[in-house]
Amino acid sequence: MISRLHDPNYDRWASQIKRTGGCRQPIHLRGKVEHYDQATGHLLHRYSTNQEPNGVLRVPCKTRRASRCPACAEVYRADTYQLVRAGLVGGKGVPETVSAHPCLFVTLTAPSFGAVHARREKNGKVLPCHARRDAETCPHGLVMSCTERHGADDPRLGEPLCPDCYDYDGSVLFNAISPELWRRFTLALRRRFARLNGLTVKALREHVSIAFAKVAEYQRRGVVHFHAVIRLDGPDGPGSPPPAWATVDALAQAVQHAAAAVTAEIKPLARTFRWGTQLDVRPITMDGDLTEQAVAAYIAKYATKAAECVGTLDRRIQPLDNLEALPVRDHARRLIAACMRLGENPALADLRLVQWAHMLGFRGHFSTKSRRYSTTLGELRAAREEHMRAEKITTGRLPLFDEDTVLVVAHWQYAGQGLSAGDQLLAAAITGTPLADSLRSEAAHE
Template sequence: MDDALLAGYVSSRMPGAGTLPDLDLGELSDSARETAEMRARTGRWAAWSESAARVGWCSHPLRLRGSSTTVNSGTGAVESFSSSQSPDGFVRVPCGNRRADKCPACSRVYARDTFELIRTGLLGGKQVPETVADNPLVFATMTAPSFGRVHGVRDGKRCRPRHDADACPHGRMQSCHAVHGSDDELVGAPLCWECYDSTSALVWQWHAPELWRRATIALRRAVAGHLGVTGSGLRKIATVQYAKVAEFQARGLVHFHALIRLDGPDGPGSPAPIDGLTLANLVKHAVLGVRVDAPPIDGADVPRVLRFGVQLDARTVRTGRPGDLIDDSRTSDELHAGQVAGYLAKYATKATSESGIPRPHLQRMERQCWVLSKRAYAADDESPYVLLGKWSRMLGFRGHFSTKSRAYSVTLGRLRAARRRFARLKAESDRSGVPLDVVDLEMRLLAEDETTLVVSSSWEFVGCGWGSGGEKELAEAAAARAREYARLRSELRNAG
């Protein structure tokens, strides 16, 4: 319901057709202001603002031309929709980009969905039983190993204050007495690029998704071994479920943050045979034992054995024993379910570099991806590393930014389908004037079977983005306004 309310709020703050905009959108550039004023003069402001609201104030909506016919299998009603019905002759759909620096509006939807799917796996809801909160739960962070000394933020302390440090063979001091802030471009940069093993770092990143995959297999085996059963026997007494997000660190390598839950034989919420402390130990053991043998880039390179960094953090969030819900007596900081879900959702929308801070070493790693790709191609044009160039913008990381096991919780796909269904029901109710039937609404929105069947559909891609820079800016300003409103509303709700 939030989307509709927010869109309504933002449109109500937009000037009506024919009036000069009195935009409450903060600072706008001249071109954005001109666009808004021109639209208002020609009476097209309302139409534009409506189409922008419909794509959730996306920064780069896709423009499509075509038509589709659907039939409701329940009522048999047939509906046709064609882009020729819209004033522009095409329809816009949100770009769906997960990155906040690419599209603030879509990345927020992605973050909210990710938050929901992580939260429901922690606390239940959205058809996940609430007893899931009684299952043992571990929060693990898997890092990359070190590939050389880098500058870092040390909580107000100096970076690498060594007084007996020598210069490296390239003449660079192996110490740094500066105190770096997180917005310092040096953070994550090697003390000496030549000494830093960037080839190994990129080869590690290339194989990181495989390391993670093997870690999940190793963990299932470790749990089975602990319980004295085989892998297939494990399914009869417990299942390992997880939600994982990848987060780019300042040095340009990913960390994996994972919530790992042990369910009993009957799925989420059924009692598990071991507790959270044992599970944390099994996670540590399994993750640190995982290895991937990586072939060399070319004849001048060496084969590598890749592992996760030894700085593995695996904390018990919930023991799963009645009476002590959140506690690991060895750590004082409590992990709260809502906070964890919030952090993870935020990580999943981060780019290789937080927007606004140029980090020269990341650009250098991007170029290094191309160098290695060309070397691999020269040695063997079928080498998998040839594709490193294609993935250079991701610094060689090919994995997904958020993944989860099948039975962890609700899926992104179902959340998206639910949103589409809600939009359809809301539009129907707006058209007919009949208020939305809220009885069992969530259950109907999340229902597995789609009652609307697509009979025929043919769409062609016309282009992407708004018509002018001014329109993009207006959409983003409105999106920011909507976010601010959502924040105020939740503050009011919390206060009340």
């Protein structure tokens, strides 16, 4: 750290750190970029990393995981917030009239795989976990009851009352099949909505389109459930209003039917999975209890998280790793072991359970949307890059030229990633990030 502070290029290094937004695991690039006039071959501008600190350019890692890099995850969260909110009130290329379209906030949960410790509240009062007067004793000699009122940070939350009775295989298999279950839900939703209005699915497309944005969230017990915004549009997408008969009540009926009807089977094991019985369907209103801001913030929050709340790792686990030595909760260890054991079955190779054991079997995208819901993350990033380019031209760090007449020749080489312990401390001071966040990020990376 002292060496960095006394480096003659410290100011430039600090500028790089600021421009990465305080990224804790920046990618190091070595190379150059040159701009030539296509007509004359004259060199207009050249940038090389030779004069940069340590001879490299540091760029953000752009991960979505808050456990790895809080700074880059915050950018991803903000982009997701704007994406979801634009589909509710307009903006970012979406007309504001979309705010009048029928829209629901839906939560699809996983089924039960065994009783777990839980924190339940009613009217602001914490209830006993699993208070049962006539509680049964399981085959392993444990009484299936818990009268404690767990705190919000109780490490036992999500842990099975009897680990030997808990269906660990079912839990990881549900995670693995849940993306397919979601796909079938969207298909069944369109079919049911069409039938409720006396139409075929093909005819429905001429009147209504159904758009959605969804995010996956891990419950403490280690299974995923999905939060989704589901919106009704006209046939041309968010720019066209749906017909009067396409109501939010009809959409809610279709959602409830589709959630109860769809199943997904893992044929080699003859196991069939469906959504849990807990289904939450609520209309989104601009001035009600569930506003567009609250929904967008809720979905964006979980877009940066993974299975950390279950006590597992945020990196891949290799088959040769000693599971007993992993720094994880016993419940997470059993879930990982189930992935490893089931993954050895050649009939389940398509589920890739070994590769996704650190995610407890889930291998789908955490946040997805239909094509017409709103803008895209790519468009938001492109707008940010254009803003940064314009800022460079304004400050004289990049010359103004006609892109149609300029040839850009670039050569980049990967030169590493991350910051040393001393650089971590300085970066935390420069960007105002709490030191604990910096150290947690470094520990997660290691």
